[in-house]
Amino acid sequence: MWFNAGCLFWPVKAGHRTRITGKGLPPALLFQATDDPATPYEGGLEMARALPSARLVVERGGGSHAITFAGNTCLDDILIDYLRTGKVPADRGLVDRTCEKTPDPTPVWVAPAPAAALRTPAIAVPRQFAT
Numbered sequence: 001m002w003f004n005a006g007c008l009f010w011p012v013k014a015g016h017r018t019r020i021t022g023k024g025l026p027p028a029l030l031f032q033a034t035d036d037p038a039t040p041y042e043g044g045l046e047m048a049r050a051l052p053s054a055r056l057v058v059e060r061g062g063g064s065h066a067i068t069f070a071g072n073t074c075l076d077d078i079l080i081d082y083l084r085t086g087k088v089p090a091d092r093g094l095v096d097r098t099c100e101k102t103p104d105p106t107p108v109w110v111a112p113a114p115a116a117a118l119r120t121p122a123i124a125v126p127r128q129f130a131t
Helices: 002-009 041-050 073-085 115-119
Strands: 029-033 055-060 097-100
Touching: 029 041, 029 073, 041 055, 055 073, 073 097
Parallel strands: 029 055, 055 097
Antiparallel strands: none
């Protein structure tokens, strides 16, 4: 991914990786979109593997990493239930729940402004200064 390309030539030596075990943690709820370029789907799967008590909710076809509280009621209902009760979806394997992405908005065609409107000044200009 082009936005990560800078890391390839980072002038500082990498530090040690933190080992994530999930020991002692309460159940965590993870959300992941399948088509998010900034936080790839594979990374969400890997995090779910690293946290044994976690549950992974996937938005199939979603292309953003900000998928909760963005209008997808399937995702939002799961998150609201978790925030209210602390309950996570039943363990069904690596991916515990799947939601379809919210449909993309339908483009709206807007008629271009007439050419005369483009020549109209944006602010009122006194006559003596108008050309």
